[in-house]
Amino acid sequence: MHSHPRLPPTALEDCYSDLRTDSPLDDNSMSRLGSEMRHGVTSVSNKPKSADAFFDAWIAHVNETAVYGKESIDPTRSTSYRFIWRSWCKYLASSQEGPNAPYTMANPLLAVPVDVSRFLASGMKGSKPGRAISDVTRRRYYSVLQRIYAFCASQAWMECSPLDTLAQQDIPMAEKHTGSILTPQQWDACTRRYGNPAGNTFEIRDHAILMLLFKLGLRPEEIRALRVQDFQIGIADMPTLRILPRSGPAQERTLPLDDQSAEAIQNWKRVRKDLAVVINTNKALQADFNDDRLRAASDTLFVTRSSMELAKVPLLNLVKAHIERSCSEAGLEMPVRMGPQIVRNTRLIIWLHSGLEVDAVAVMAGLKNRKGFLHLLDYCSESVKQKIQPYRRRDDDPVSVTNMLKE
Numbered sequence: 001m002h003s004h005p006r007l008p009p010t011a012l013e014d015c016y017s018d019l020r021t022d023s024p025l026d027d028n029s030m031s032r033l034g035s036e037m038r039h040g041v042t043s044v045s046n047k048p049k050s051a052d053a054f055f056d057a058w059i060a061h062v063n064e065t066a067v068y069g070k071e072s073i074d075p076t077r078s079t080s081y082r083f084i085w086r087s088w089c090k091y092l093a094s095s096q097e098g099p100n101a102p103y104t105m106a107n108p109l110l111a112v113p114v115d116v117s118r119f120l121a122s123g124m125k126g127s128k129p130g131r132a133i134s135d136v137t138r139r140r141y142y143s144v145l146q147r148i149y150a151f152c153a154s155q156a157w158m159e160c161s162p163l164d165t166l167a168q169q170d171i172p173m174a175e176k177h178t179g180s181i182l183t184p185q186q187w188d189a190c191t192r193r194y195g196n197p198a199g200n201t202f203e204i205r206d207h208a209i210l211m212l213l214f215k216l217g218l219r220p221e222e223i224r225a226l227r228v229q230d231f232q233i234g235i236a237d238m239p240t241l242r243i244l245p246r247s248g249p250a251q252e253r254t255l256p257l258d259d260q261s262a263e264a265i266q267n268w269k270r271v272r273k274d275l276a277v278v279i280n281t282n283k284a285l286q287a288d289f290n291d292d293r294l295r296a297a298s299d300t301l302f303v304t305r306s307s308m309e310l311a312k313v314p315l316l317n318l319v320k321a322h323i324e325r326s327c328s329e330a331g332l333e334m335p336v337r338m339g340p341q342i343v344r345n346t347r348l349i350i351w352l353h354s355g356l357e358v359d360a361v362a363v364m365a366g367l368k369n370r371k372g373f374l375h376l377l378d379y380c381s382e383s384v385k386q387k388i389q390p391y392r393r394r395d396d397d398p399v400s401v402t403n404m405l406k407e
Contacts, residue, residue, distance in 0.1 A: 047157050051089040051106050055082060057155075058148045084144045091115075091123040109152065111162045116145065117170040139172040179375040180337040181346040182323075189330035190214065190323055190343075197264065201271045202305070206318055208264040209302060212241070213319065213340055216255055217347030217365060220340040221246055224310050226301040228272075231257075231265050241265075243366060251366040265301075272303065281308050319343060349379050358387045 048054045059075050066072040073081065090103035095115060097105045124133050124141055142163070149161035182190065194210035196203045212218055222243050230242040239262035245251040257265075272278055278298075285294045297308040304310060320338040327334055335342060344365075351361045358370055365372065370388050377385060 045155050047155075051086070051104055051108060054108050054152065055085045055148065058151045061151055062147075081144055084141050085148065087124060088119060088141070088145060091119045108149075109158050111149075113162045113166045113170075116142075116162050116166055120170065120172060135173060139174060142172045178378050179345045180335065180342050181349055181376070181379055182335050182342060183332075185330070185332055186323070186327055186335055187346055187350075189326040189332055192326070194264075195322065197267065201275070204264075204271055205268050205302060206322075208261075208268045209315070209318065210322055211261045211264050213343050214347065215258065215261055216241070217344040217351070218243070218340075219246075219344060219366070220312065220315055222251070222366070223302065223340070224312070224315060227299040228269065228301050229299060230301065231262075231269075233262070239265075245366075248368060250363075250368040253363060253366055255364065268302075272301075275303065275305070277303055277306055277308060315340065345376055348373065349376055352376075352380060352384050358384065 045057075048057050056075075059073055059078055059081075063072040063075075086103050089106035089108060092108065092111055092115060093101040093103050093106035096107060096110065120138055120142060124138065146161070146163045149158075149163055152158055153161045153164075191214055194214065195207040197207040198204075199207075209223060212223060225244065225246060226241070227244075230244070231239070232242070233239045239257040239259075240254050241257055241261075242254045243251060281294060281298050285291065285298050288294065300308050300310075302310045304314065316339050319340050323338045323342075324334065348361065348365055351364065352358065352373070356364075358373070362368075362370055362372060367373070373380070373388050377388060380388065
């Protein structure tokens with residue numbers, strides 16, 4: 001077995017100096033399992049024979065035991081999990097067999113806490129070359145390894161997970177999912193008026209955009225993707241706005257509009273049709289009606305003076321300027337964030353505390369389920385928290401053999 005160039009010791013490497021380094025599945029340790037089966041495990045499944053087989057066994061276990069609040073992992077969509085595991089095995093193989101050893105030569109069951117510590121400190125490789133490893137990514141690597149090794153220990157393939165005895169200082173900080181919201185005073189100031197509804201052409205546009213953001217909590221990409229035909233006045237003169245899915249079927253929904261929002265959109269449509277950029281796009285489409293790009297562009301609801309697409313930065317600047325102006329005029333402190341997302345977050349919190357069911361708010365917000373509210377948990381009342389908390393984020397849940405055996 002080749003020696004790997006020694007990495008700089010971690011701050012707490014001394015904590016690991018007395019831990020065993022022999023195989024936890026040698027003949028003696030296996031015979032000691034006896035009838036009690038380590039950690040209360042009552043049966044031992046066949047030990048995988050390769051690094052990939054350990055991962056596949058874990059995926060199969062997760063899907064077999066998935067319960068409420070813990071979703072299964074589609075094996076065909078487990079690329080990010082597998083990348084993390086193979087990155088770890090590649091590091092482990094280099095340490096165990098030499099710098100150029102492929103990940104397939106790793107023996108995951110021989111890993112000890114100091115291996116994990118060094119890997120998290122300096123051994124990870126990003127999926128995109130040259131990009132620094134963030135604290136969030138470090139925590140996610142840790143969480144995936146934690147779950148897989150807890151599973152291995154629960155199967156009595158090893159006495160304990162090397163992550164169970166990792167020194168506290170070597171454990172990456174838990175990922176913080178807290179979003180930001182406007183204070184009630186800031187929200188009131190921002191919603192007293194939405195720009196100038198009787199101003200020039202693009203002030204009329206901005207007025208409509210701000211109303212939709214503050215009243216419907218739309219995502220910025222949803223605002224930018226709206227089409228003229230998505231605004232409808234249906235039966236009994238009920239105005240609605242259809243939101244098409246961008247990255248998942250849950251995002252598709254049809255939302256009712258109040259009279260002020262509907263009027264704001266109608267006012268914008270009246271001036272939009274006379275814009276040179278719209279007229280020129282329609283002429284180009286008439287000349288080449290088979291041009292799908294032109295057809296899609298001609299339908300875009302919110303356009304600029306020179307483009308049929310409202311870009312991200314102008315939208316951000318619009319919202320930021322509105323919040324700054326509103327808070328300044330009201331003599332209020334500026335919020336920590338001033339973009340479309342803080343507006344959406346605040347609207348969701350208002351809905352959650354309005355008496356609406358949490359699942360109804362999720363539908364209105366275009367969320368797959370209640371997990372979409374976890375980043376706002378700190379702003380929720382206790383009664384709302386109790387309805388959201390069962391959907392904890394899987395990859396940041398503390399996992400140990402003991403916890404797995406209780407499930």
